[in-house]
Amino acid sequence: MKVTVDQDKCASSGNCVMQAPAIFDQRDEDGVVVLLNANPPSEQENNARRAAVSCPALAISIEE
Template sequence: MKVIVDQDACVGSGQCVLAAPEVFDQRDEDGIVVLLEENPPSGQADDVRQAAAVCPALAIRVEE
């Protein structure tokens, strides 16, 4: 699994951090997504897929 984020599309809602805090964080100054783990372990795959699904800006893409 590979995770790709589009920081330009991100609206800073933080839903990704709530769904997968080991993989996503937010910048302090503006709340834009920060990818912590481009290739997360398989045990986090469901959380990452959930994060992508709930992103209101569709700024997270998952390649299986």
């Protein structure tokens, strides 16, 4: 699995961090998503998928 984010699309909702804190964080100054792990381990893959689905701006992409 490969995770990518588009920071220009990010709405700073924080849903990704709530779903997958080991994969995503937010910048302190504006809350925009920060990708911590583009290739999460298998035990984190479902969390990454939930984060992508819960992103209101569709700023997270998953490649299998």
